[in-house]
């Protein structure tokens with residue numbers, strides 16, 4: 001049985017697209033029961049509709065408090081029968097109510113090697129800091145922002161003339177690989193969380209790919225197809 005997931009977005013939805021593609025290719029054993037955005041103009045909603053997926057908009061501005069907004073979102077997720085939640089560029093901090101509604105069942109993609117550069121614009125923060133290595137992280141969501149147990153990370157070079165855009169696009173290409181992979185491990189029930197550590201059953205060895213600007217280190221490595 002595919003894992004039923006709700007994907008939450010706020011923008012372009014390219015990570016959503018990478019999940020859709022892997023599902024349609026038969027590589028990721030999941031089914032998207034809901035794509036929810038807090039922004040009505042998020043391009044990701046169009047992507048979802050093009051693939052026949054159910055969409056909802058819940059605008060945070062219409063709610064008096066974070067928790068009221070979260071209650072409305074959780075209600076939509078539950079109504080969709082999703083068993084897990086994927087934050088794919090969803091630019092809202094979740095309340096404890098939300099997190100406790102899906103314990104160890106909420107994943108987030110962050111465009112930096114956590115715990116470095118949490119918060120908004122991780123790519124920009126890293127580029128401006130002049131880092132020589134940056135990347136992305138998929139982690140379980142806990143009550144602190146960009147903080148929960150780490151599932152997989154990918155590293156890319158930071159180059160001398162990088163800005164947020166150039167570094168960000170190098171990072172985004174890896175986001176599109178590690179997020180569907182982490183969802184697949186969740187779908188296969190291969191993730192065991194103990195404290196801060198995530199043990200991945202049968203995780204492939206870390207993988208070094210590309211060369212020059214295209215170099216990427218992915219740890220743990222990726223299963224075939226990801």
Ligand code: GRF
Pocket residue numbers: 009010011012013014015016044088089090109110111172175
């Ligand atoms: C990604 O870089 C994600 O990591 C960040 O926001 C961006 C969303 O991109 N939090 P998209 O909407 O998936 O194209």
